Amino acid sequence: MVGYYIHMAARSLRRNPVLTGLMVLAIGLGIGASMTMVTVLHVMTDDPLPGRSAQLYTPHIDPLPLDYKQDGGGPDASDNLTWPDAMALLTARRATRQAAMAGGNLLLRPDRAGVRPFYVAGRYTSADFFTMFGVPFVHGGGWSAADDAAGAQVVVLTETVARKLFGTADAVGRTVRLGEHDYRLVGVTTDWAPKPLFYADNVGNQYSDADQFFLPFSVAVNQDLQVSGNQSGWGKDESASKRSDTTTWLQFWVQLDTPAQVAAYRQYLVDYSAQQKGLGRFQRPPANAKLYSLMGWLAHENLVPTDVRLQLWLALGFLFVCMVNIVALLLAKFLRRSGEISVRRALGARRRDIFVQFGVESALIGVAGGALGLAVAQLGLWSIRQRPDDYARLAQMDASMLLGTLMLAVLASMLAGLLPAWRACRVPPALQLKAM
Numbered sequence: 251m252v253g254y255y256i257h258m259a260a261r262s263l264r265r266n267p268v269l270t271g272l273m274v275l276a277i278g279l280g281i282g283a284s285m286t287m288v289t290v291l292h293v294m295t296d297d298p299l300p301g302r303s304a305q306l307y308t309p310h311i312d313p314l315p316l317d318y319k320q321d322g323g324g325p326d327a328s329d330n331l332t333w334p335d336a337m338a339l340l341t342a343r344r345a346t347r348q349a350a351m352a353g354g355n356l357l358l359r360p361d362r363a364g365v366r367p368f369y370v371a372g373r374y375t376s377a378d379f380f381t382m383f384g385v386p387f388v389h390g391g392g393w394s395a396a397d398d399a400a401g402a403q404v405v406v407l408t409e410t411v412a413r414k415l416f417g418t419a420d421a422v423g424r425t426v427r428l429g430e431h432d433y434r435l436v437g438v439t440t441d442w443a444p445k446p447l448f449y450a451d452n453v454g455n456q457y458s459d460a461d462q463f464f465l466p467f468s469v470a471v472n473q474d475l476q477v478s479g480n481q482s483g484w485g486k487d488e489s490a491s492k493r494s495d496t497t498t499w500l501q502f503w504v505q506l507d508t509p510a511q512v513a514a515y516r517q518y519l520v521d522y523s524a525q526q527k528g529l530g531r532f533q534r535p536p537a538n539a540k541l542y543s544l545m546g547w548l549a550h551e552n553l554v555p556t557d558v559r560l561q562l563w564l565a566l567g568f569l570f571v572c573m574v575n576i577v578a579l580l581l582a583k584f585l586r587r588s589g590e591i592s593v594r595r596a597l598g599a600r601r602r603d604i605f606v607q608f609g610v611e612s613a614l615i616g617v618a619g620g621a622l623g624l625a626v627a628q629l630g631l632w633s634i635r636q637r638p639d640d641y642a643r644l645a646q647m648d649a650s651m652l653l654g655t656l657m658l659a660v661l662a663s664m665l666a667g668l669l670p671a672w673r674a675c676r677v678p679p680a681l682q683l684k685a686m
Contacts, residue, residue, distance in 0.1 A: 259611035266583065270615070273579050273663075277619030280572030281659045282626020287562040289631060289651045293644045294457070294554050298444035302384055303544040305346075307512065308449075308503050311335060311523050312538035313495070313531065318484050328538075330451065330480060330498035333471065335526075340376060344518050345504035345511070347382040350467055351375035352500050353450055353478040358463075359427040360415050370411060370428075371478070372463035374470035380406075380437075382505045383449075388412075390422040390437035393466060401472050405433035406464040412438045428463065431473060439464075445644055446553055448544060451479030451501055456553060457641035467500070495531065516541045555639075573666045576615075580670035584608055604675040612667025613660050620659030627655060 263270045297303050312328045313335065331339070336350040352374050359367045379385070380392035389412075393404045405426050412421050412435070424435050443460035450456055470477070471492050483497040492499060506512045516539075523536035542550055627647065634645040647655075 256610055256614070258607055259614050262611055263614060269579060269583060273576050273615050274618045274622060276572040276575050276579075277616060277659055277663050277666075278622025278626055280569035281619060281623030281655060281662065282630060284562075284565040284569040285623060285627040285651065285655045285658065286630030286634070287558070287565045288654075289627065289647055290558055290634060290641070290645050291554065291562055292651060293646070294446070294558070294641055295548070296445075297545065298446055298448050298548075299383065299544065305505050305507050306382070306503060306544040307345075307506055307515070308501070308542050308544075308547050309339065309515070309519050310540045310542065311519055311526075311532075312534045313498070313526070314534060315484060316533045328498065330482070331500045331502050332495050332498050333493045333500065334495045336500040336502055338522065339502060339504075342518070344515055346507050347378040347505040348502070349376045349379040349382055349504075350500050350502050351379060351449060352467060352470070353459075353461075354465075354470060354476055355478055356428040356463070356475065358411070358415075361425075361427075362415055362417075365414060370462040371459060372465065373461045374465050374467035374475065374477070376467060378505075379464070380439075382503065383444075385442050386440045388438045388440055389420045390435070392464075393436055398466050398468050401468045402466065403431060403433045403469060404436045404466065406437040406439060407435060408439050408441050408460075408462050410441050411462045426463075428465070429473075429475065433465065446548065448548060449501055449503055456551075457644055512541065569662065573662055576663065576666040577669055580608075580612065580667050581673060584670045584673065601675040605671050608671035608675070609664060609667060612663045612671070615667075616660035616663030617656070619663060620656040623659050624652065624655050 299306065310328060311331070313332055314328055331350070340348055340350055353371065354374055355369055355371050357367055358370050373379070377393055377395045377398050380387075385392075388409050390406075392406060393402060396402075397404055405428065407415070407421075407426065415421065415426065416424060421435055421438065426433050426435050441460070446456035447459050447461075448456070450459055465475075469475070474492070477492070477499055479499070481497065481499040483494065491497075504515065506515055519539035519541060520536045523532055523539045526532040527534075527536060631645040631647065635642050
């Protein structure tokens with residue numbers, strides 16, 4: 251029976267090619283515009299670490315004085331931790347794993363002939379970083395907690411940088427010169443770069459940045475290496491060293507495997523803040539301490555630009571206008587076939603049969619419109635990839651978006667066909683047969 255309905259629908263659509271083309275064009279343009287922006291929003295809000303994100307959290311405490319005034323438009327100074335606070339959380343080891351970190355840019359000086367020095371962006375961090383985030387290694391591995399404590403001059407590079415320096419051979423144990431210091435290479439990772447780079451502090455660049463080296467952050471402090479990202483200070487110590495308790499610059503992430511661990515760690519942050527307030531360091535309420543989940547942190551950071559959300563609403567509005575036009579076209583098309591409907595009813599067809607037939611016809615329009623919508627969406631995504639925004643190059647459709655485009659097109663066309671199909675199946679056959 252379904253094959254019969256499809257055959258009838260195809261004949262009907264071929265009978266009015268201009269009208270059919272207009273409906274397919276309308277649904278294709280509406281679906282293409284909306285799915286372009288839905289895809290952009292999807293890649294910008296997708297889980298950067300599927301399978302791990304549910305156990306990852308970032309703690310935040312508030313060491314700022316009561317009279318501290320935040321500059322408008324910038325990141326909150328309390329989003330980062332001071333060195334003493336990060337060290338206190340690190341040594342307390344209240345989580346399954348924990349890592350303090352900050353970004354940096356260093357000049358890499360290759361020994362390989364023909365390769366000129368170049369700057370690389372990377373991460374100063376602690377030993378648990380690699381295991382906690384599941385960083386995959388090609389050769390070697392990360393350093394140990396003992397290396398952190400000893401300030402060992404070790405480094406981990408990405409595969410791309412390691413190949414540029416040493417070729418395809420296993421380079422673990424070789425010496426790498428970063429800035430003015432030599433480091434022993436202990437591991438080579440794949441070109442691992444979760445999007446967005448959720449643990450970074452480079453506001454506005456989380457979709458384009460990727461770490462190319464990793465150093466122990468104790469080394470970064472001992473050698474006073476350059477730090478990138480948001481660094482805020484206050485009071486007389488505003489320009490003090492990285493060890494100051496009035497300068498925030500470190501990010502901190504923990505792994506908590508159970509709800510009980512999450513609750514206990516959240517209480518630990520409140521208790522720690524209360525303790526520091528009792529000592530006179532903190533002035534603000536201990537309740538200001540927060541523990542964000544990974545996805546909660548991304549929501550807090552509000553990484554999706556306002557113009558992307560606005561364009562999404564405009565695209566969805568355009569799809570609605572297209573659907574209204576399709577309703578009008580289908581209504582005119584179906585009611586013009588009142589005579590045919592009446593004959594079928596007189597021969598025994600039920601209203602449900604007529605309704606299903608026109609529903610199948612609407613679905614075929616949706617399939618054709620979905621195919622056109624895919625082409626329009628791909629063109630729209632290509633145009634977005636030409637933009638200078640850091641998220642632009644991520645504008646790619648995955649399998650779920652491809653399937654979603656077709657499903658949305660069919661659903662939209664079937665919804666648009668509900669009213670016309672219902673009106674058509676309600677036509678009184680006796681009056682139409684009498685007029686024929």
